[in-house]
Amino acid sequence: MKVTRMDLDGTGSPHGLVTKILQAEPGLPIPVPIEELARQLDIVEINELETDGFEGGLLTDDCKSQGIILVNGDARGGRRRFTIGHELAHFLIPTHKPVKEGKFLCSRDDMRRWSARENDSYARMEVEANKFSALMLMPPPKLRPMIDRLGDPDLAHVVDVARHFDVSKDSAARAYAEHHDAQIGIAVVKDGVVLRIYRHIKFPKLGVSNGSRVPKASLYHHETARRHRPSDILENNAGLWLESDWGTPLPALYEQVFFQQEGYALILLWPEFADQEEDERDDDRTAKERLRDRKAAWLQR
Numbered sequence: 001m002k003v004t005r006m007d008l009d010g011t012g013s014p015h016g017l018v019t020k021i022l023q024a025e026p027g028l029p030i031p032v033p034i035e036e037l038a039r040q041l042d043i044v045e046i047n048e049l050e051t052d053g054f055e056g057g058l059l060t061d062d063c064k065s066q067g068i069i070l071v072n073g074d075a076r077g078g079r080r081r082f083t084i085g086h087e088l089a090h091f092l093i094p095t096h097k098p099v100k101e102g103k104f105l106c107s108r109d110d111m112r113r114w115s116a117r118e119n120d121s122y123a124r125m126e127v128e129a130n131k132f133s134a135l136m137l138m139p140p141p142k143l144r145p146m147i148d149r150l151g152d153p154d155l156a157h158v159v160d161v162a163r164h165f166d167v168s169k170d171s172a173a174r175a176y177a178e179h180h181d182a183q184i185g186i187a188v189v190k191d192g193v194v195l196r197i198y199r200h201i202k203f204p205k206l207g208v209s210n211g212s213r214v215p216k217a218s219l220y221h222h223e224t225a226r227r228h229r230p231s232d233i234l235e236n237n238a239g240l241w242l243e244s245d246w247g248t249p250l251p252a253l254y255e256q257v258f259f260q261q262e263g264y265a266l267i268l269l270w271p272e273f274a275d276q277e278e279d280e281r282d283d284d285r286t287a288k289e290r291l292r293d294r295k296a297a298w299l300q301r
Contacts (some may be wrong), residue, residue: 001025001036001037001040002024002025003021003024003040003041003137004035004041005026005042005092006108006301007020007021007024008020008021008041008092009294011129012093012094012095012131013093014089014093014128014129014131014135015131017089017092017093017132017134018132018135018136018139020054021037022134022139022141028139029165030034030139030142030155030164030165030250031081031137031164031165031166031167032136032137032139032165034081034085034088034136034137035084037088037136038069038084038088039076041088041092041101042065042066042067042068042091043066043067043068043088043091044066044067044068044069045068045069046068046069046071046084047068047070047071047183048068048070048071048072048073049070049071049072049073050070050073051070051105053107053251053258054072054105054107055071055075055083055106055108055110055111056070056071056072056083056086056087056104056106056111056173057069057070057087057103057104057105057106058087058090058091058098058103058104059102059103060098060104061102062101062102062103064094064158067087067091069084069087069088069091070087071083071084071087071276077166077168078137078162078166078167078168078169078171078293080296081112081166081167081231082111082133082134082137082164082167082168082171083133084131084133085132085133085134085136085137086106086110086129086130086133087104087106087129088132088133088136089128089129089131089132089133090104090106090125090129090237092132093125093128093132094128095125096125096128096129097125098252101123106126106129110126110129111126111130112130112196113126113127113129113130114127114130114174115127124248127255134171134175136164137165137166137167137171137195138161138167138171138172138175140179142165143161143165143175143179144179146160146161146164147161147176147179147180147181148181148246149201149296152182153180153182153184153233153256153268153270154230154233154256154268155186155256155257155258155266155268156158156229156230157176157256157267158172158173158176158186158258159172159258161175161176161199167244169260169266170188173186173188173198173266174186174198177198177199177200178198178200179198180202181201182200182270183202183203183204183271184199184200184201184203184268184269184270185197185199185200185203185206185241185268185269185271186198186199186266186267186268186269187214187266188264188265188266189214189220189264189265189266189267190262190263190264190265191263192213192221193212193213193214194208194209194210194211194212194213194214194216195210196210197269203271204242204243204250204251204271205242205243206241206242206243207239207240207241207242207243207244208240208241214267215240215241216235217236218236218240218241218255218267219231219236219255219256219257219267220255220257220265220267223257223259226259228255229258230255230257230258230266230268231257231258232256233254233255233256233268233270234254234255234256235252235253235254235255236253236254236255238250238251238252238271239251239252240253241253241269242271251271251272251273252270252271252272253269253271253272254268254270254272255267255268255269255270256268256270256273265272275284
């Protein structure tokens with residue numbers, strides 16, 4: 001690698017830093033060698049974190065001349081890689097200052113922060129570190145063409161993204177929902193409780209919040225658990241997940257479930273807004289026929 005911290009002068013945003021790294025390393029391989037990149041950018045060691053209750057840490061001096069990244073020893077694969085990217089962001093972003101002198105300590109919850117109040121400087125740092133790590137591990141110039149090639153929404157593609165970029169399924173689900181052309185959402189569920197829902201920026205208003213039980217009529221409760229492949233995509237009542245604005249009809253909504261280990265599952269939510277001509281034809285078609293026709297129409301966009 002040839003990139004140095006001199007190449008990153010003039011920017012402190014996650015997107016700006018990733019852009020400059022990619023410009024300096026146009027041949028950067030996928031999966032991104034995040035440990036090699038960190039060492040190239042003055043991280044001198046990557047060691048195991050021995051402090052309980054934290055996922056990652058960074059030791060550095062006041063001027064950040066060099067740093068040591070610490071990672072939870074239980075973290076493996078994509079989770080470990082994301083933590084290294086997160087701590088590298090704390091090191092590279094000039095405005096990131098540790099709460100304790102010379103030491104950043106980041107919890108598992110910090111690794112899941114994607115929004116923060118304007119006056120919460122600590123939370124903003126964690127959000128920026130997460131954004132940098134996600135962008136660095138799944139660079140949009142590489143991610144978007146892959147998602148386009150994969151075609152219409154399907155949770156099997158989340159697994160493809162996770163394998164290709166060597167990230168966790170959770171990270172892949174978030175990036176897939178955010179960058180897909182379709183206005184999709186992906187709910188992350190644990191033991192029937194919605195932990196979080198990753199969404200396209202134009203996804204309709206949700207009627208289900210984090211911490212809620214999965215709606216009883218959801219496909220989640222009626223699909224036989226299959227850990228090796230997702231369920232079929234089936235139409236369901238949009239009112240289970242979406243909040244209706246007065247006078248505005250809800251879209252058609254398609255669900256797909258992918259059960260994981262230890263009680264986790266992903267639920268794809270794919271709303272499709274039909275035009276008036278399609279509405280007039282919907283009564284004469286089965287749910288399978290409507291999904292087939294909408295997939296074909298979406299692919300022609």
